[in-house]
Amino acid sequence: MEADLFISGIGGQGVQLVGKTLALAAINEGRHVMLTGEYGGHMRGGSTISTVVIGAEPIKSLPNLPSAGAAIALSHQFFENVATRLRPGSLVLAEETIAANLPQMADPRVTTVPAMAIATQAGNRMAAGMVMAGAYAALTGIVSPDSLVVAMKEQVPAYRRQHIETNERAIRAGAEAVPGLAFPVVLDMADGDRVEA
Amino acid sequence: MALRLLDGSEAIVDAAITAGARFYAGYPMSPATELIEFMAKKLPESGGVCINAATEIEGVNMALGAAAAGFRAATGSCGQGLALMQEAIAEAALNETPIVIFNMARNQQDYFQATRGGGWGDYRTITLAPKDIYEAVEHAQLAFHLADKYRVPVIFMGDNILARTQMGVEIEKRDFGALPEKDWQLDGTSGGSGASRQIWTFGGGKTNAPGPGPSEHWKRIAEKFDMIAGIEARHEAAFTDDAQTVVTGFGTGGLFVEYVVRELRSEGHKVGFFRPVTLWPFPGEALEKATENCRQVLVFELNAGQMIDDVKLNVTDRRKVSAIGGVSFDESGLNLGALMDARVIRERILAAMEVSNQ
Numbered sequence: 001m002e003a004d005l006f007i008s009g010i011g012g013q014g015v016q017l018v019g020k021t022l023a024l025a026a027i028n029e030g031r032h033v034m035l036t037g038e039y040g041g042h043m044r045g046g047s048t049i050s051t052v053v054i055g056a057e058p059i060k061s062l063p064n065l066p067s068a069g070a071a072i073a074l075s076h077q078f079f080e081n082v083a084t085r086l087r088p089g090s091l092v093l094a095e096e097t098i099a100a101n102l103p104q105m106a107d108p109r110v111t112t113v114p115a116m117a118i119a120t121q122a123g124n125r126m127a128a129g130m131v132m133a134g135a136y137a138a139l140t141g142i143v144s145p146d147s148l149v150v151a152m153k154e155q156v157p158a159y160r161r162q163h164i165e166t167n168e169r170a171i172r173a174g175a176e177a178v179p180g181l182a183f184p185v186v187l188d189m190a191d192g193d194r195v196e197a
Numbered sequence: 198m199a200l201r202l203l204d205g206s207e208a209i210v211d212a213a214i215t216a217g218a219r220f221y222a223g224y225p226m227s228p229a230t231e232l233i234e235f236m237a238k239k240l241p242e243s244g245g246v247c248i249n250a251a252t253e254i255e256g257v258n259m260a261l262g263a264a265a266a267g268f269r270a271a272t273g274s275c276g277q278g279l280a281l282m283q284e285a286i287a288e289a290a291l292n293e294t295p296i297v298i299f300n301m302a303r304n305q306q307d308y309f310q311a312t313r314g315g316g317w318g319d320y321r322t323i324t325l326a327p328k329d330i331y332e333a334v335e336h337a338q339l340a341f342h343l344a345d346k347y348r349v350p351v352i353f354m355g356d357n358i359l360a361r362t363q364m365g366v367e368i369e370k371r372d373f374g375a376l377p378e379k380d381w382q383l384d385g386t387s388g389g390s391g392a393s394r395q396i397w398t399f400g401g402g403k404t405n406a407p408g409p410g411p412s413e414h415w416k417r418i419a420e421k422f423d424m425i426a427g428i429e430a431r432h433e434a435a436f437t438d439d440a441q442t443v444v445t446g447f448g449t450g451g452l453f454v455e456y457v458v459r460e461l462r463s464e465g466h467k468v469g470f471f472r473p474v475t476l477w478p479f480p481g482e483a484l485e486k487a488t489e490n491c492r493q494v495l496v497f498e499l500n501a502g503q504m505i506d507d508v509k510l511n512v513t514d515r516r517k518v519s520a521i522g523g524v525s526f527d528e529s530g531l532n533l534g535a536l537m538d539a540r541v542i543r544e545r546i547l548a549a550m551e552v553s554n555q
Contacts, residue, residue, distance in 0.1 A: 062453060
């Protein structure tokens with residue numbers, strides 16, 4: 001099966017970085033991956049969505065996903081672009097302070113994470129996306145937090161290397177902030193046995 | 198197996214270099230810009246040369262020169278740049294110089310200019326239209342093979358989705374079989390030595406080796422393209438045996454059509470899909486066979502109707518054929534628009550099936 005995920009937020013929150021970190025972590029664990037970005041004008045303050053598909057086999061999903069089974073919401077703004085595409089029973093991992101403002105969705109299973117607070121404690125509130133990535137990994141088991149840390153280090157640009165330690169703390173704190181494997185995703189499973197995340 | 202997470206553009210460049218590409222000259226133009234950026238970075242590391250030419254016309258003619266000297270050479274742009282290159286592509290077809298043109302299009306409006314032979318003379322251009330990055334990695338290599346095999350220009354037809362989606366891929370060198378010796382390649386031997394080689398668009402020659410002349414030369418070129426048409430047509434299809442509706446699309450559009458058709462099939466709808474993998478040669482005989490028993494043929498393409506001409510030429514009853522695509526760009530005008538969406542395609546197929554059932 002394939003696990004498909006939207007990460008949604010505002011340009012500048014590091015949404016694309018979170019998507020790429022998850023994708024690279026999955027690649028490093030021997031998974032197949034597809035990663036695309038949808039932007040509202042390539043700028044800070046605009047809508048930004050990263051879509052990540054992870055599978056045990058070559059990916060069959062479309063590059064712009066008609067639907068997905070999970071979402072990470074870093075902001076309520078622009079989330080309607082994602083909410084309308086979530087399948088019933090989807091996991092919605094929401095930043096705690098914006099969760100109440102999310103639009104109505106069909107039968108979501110919302111889990112909130114105080115990502116801003118955890119990131120601030122880890123050293124930088126801008127690492128909230130990394131907290132969410134760690135939480136998503138722990139909830140689903142799709143990649144290990146260790147792989148996320150390795151992937152994050154691989155792709156943080158040279159001029160931002162001073163953030164690596166904070167990012168690592170954020171990933172690990174995110175993973176510890178949620179009940180492990182509460183929404184398990186088993187990738188090594190035939191399509192017919194699909195279990196929604 | 199070690200997969201690498203690559204942009205489509207980077208995967209295409211890596212595949213081209215793996216196939217032996219050693220020369221690229223082009224001019225940046227979105228969404229083909231990343232292609233020349235990756236070429237500029239990677240070709241020199243492989244002993245090759247990448248030149249940011251002053252214009253598309255200059256770029257394609259540089260590629261023509263490198264190919265005439267026997268190197269695997271390419272240029273690239275999007276549709277607007279491809280239009281500028283058409284004269285040189287015609288020259289390459291008529292003087293039998295193998296070049297590859299990467300057309301990372303902004304849409305699907307380049308079908309005509311890729312498949313009809315966009316310049317002067319009786320020729321066509323082999324056009325490969327991969328549906329996704331996996332297939333693009335194969336086609337970026339196949340393009341050079343076919344160019345060398347037949348001494349023809351080959352167009353690789355991509356788009357912004359192909360260029361910018363990232364996937365985990367492994368680039369392996371593909372073996373498409375043996376190729377003839379390049380006994381025609383210019384080797385620097387100069388005129389007067391009796392051993393110089395010449396590449397002629399007009400079929401001329403030299404005193405000790407007269408050419409066939411224009412008429413015979415161009416007749417032979419035209420026959421060569423007829424021969425290629427009989428050999429190289431490729432397609433992918435499924436569920437056409439008992440389908441009442443067969444849906445066609447190419448490139449990314451073909452991928453989306455396939456996705457929606459598989460979804461509709463799983464819900465019990467009698468629908469199939471047919472995707473030309475080569476836009477030229479168009480897999481006409483296969484399409485004719487795949488649409489023999491169906492009630493209607495739908496054509497999904499993001500233009501006002503271009504491939505639909507080839508579909509109508511090959512489906513036995515052209516009245517069965519109708520369009521479900523249209524012109525669709527995003528706000529910038531540089532990318533595929535909102536119509537490239539599985540939900541929209543699904544609605545349009547279902548609506549057409551409802552009409553057909555009435």
